[in-house]
Amino acid sequence: MAREPDLRVIPLICPDCGARLPAEEGSVIFPCGECALLWEPREEALVRRELRLLAGEGSVHVSFWLFPFRVTTAGGEVTTLGEYRRLTGNSNRLEPERQGMPPLLFIPAVAGMPPHLLLRAGRLLTLRSPVLTSRRGFPSRLMAIGRGERDAALMAQTILLATLGPERLRNLSFLRSVKVTVGEGGLCAIPFLERGERLLHGEWSLEI
Ligand SMILES: [Zn+2]
Known part of the structure; x- marks a missing residue:
């Protein structure tokens, strides 16, 4: 059986406050309303935008x-x-x-x-x-x-x-x-x- 490539999953949790980030369909950059910030997954981390x-x-x-x-x-x-x-x-x-x-x-x-x-x-x-x-x-x-x-x-x-x-x-x-x-x-x-x-x-x- 062919092995699926490993998928790296970044938890969608605000790195600053720990709130769950809203994951709407098609989103690539996620807002944290608590911190008034945007986060973008890049490689293995969420980077601030x-x-x-x-x-x-x-x-x-x-x-x-x-x-x-x-x-x-x-x-x-x-x-x-x-x-x-x-x-x-x-x-x-x-x-x-x-x-x-x-x-x-x-x-x-x-x-x-x-x-x-x-x-x-x-x-x-x-x-x-x-x-x-x-x-x-x-x-x-x-x-x-x-x-x-x-x-x-x-x-x-x-x-x-x-x-x-x-x-x-x-x-x-x-x-x-x-x-x-x-x-x-x-x-x-x-x-x-x-x-x-x-x-x-x-x-x-x-x-x-
Ligand atoms: Zn936050």
């Missing part, structure tokens, strides 16, 4: 990975928010003090999100590059986190390409030249309002 809580209206929090990024194209390198918005043809006003900041890719981290919604949410927020206001605290209702940093980073190119205008997307030699490099990712929790089965971010007109 930071969560940035964003201000806004709503009681259900949806997690996103935020990655600073740079893009190389046939036309040169794009390293700032101002340059990125020119690349996408985004004509909305950008505060002068944000021009030189690194652009951020938004990649949903929530478990079980259908691919088309994931792409739409990532595209919309990356393109819009909203001003982010943090607040202190930890979300009491956080949707299960189903995507780790490495998995999220693999989607960077797809989401970046989705933010480019149709003219760019028709230009195959331009598309072939596009290369996205992401920096270290950070998790943030964005508040959404409950609207029946859906979640709504009113200010950003985003429904998931």
Whole structure:
């Protein structure tokens, strides 16, 4: 009889307070509500993960990975928010003090999100590059986190390409030249309002 490979099981117990961590289906990073911390199993231990809580209206929090990024194209390198918005043809006003900041890719981290919604949410927020206001605290209702940093980073190119205008997307030699490099990712929790089965971010007109 073939021997099953050994499976290492990490008990889902908060290393700080000993509380049982909620193991929702598809979770890869687990919150401890007692300690207001996130834990991620890595190799044989639980490693602490930071969560940035964003201000806004709503009681259900949806997690996103935020990655600073740079893009190389046939036309040169794009390293700032101002340059990125020119690349996408985004004509909305950008505060002068944000021009030189690194652009951020938004990649949903929530478990079980259908691919088309994931792409739409990532595209919309990356393109819009909203001003982010943090607040202190930890979300009491956080949707299960189903995507780790490495998995999220693999989607960077797809989401970046989705933010480019149709003219760019028709230009195959331009598309072939596009290369996205992401920096270290950070998790943030964005508040959404409950609207029946859906979640709504009113200010950003985003429904998931
Ligand atoms: Zn704890």
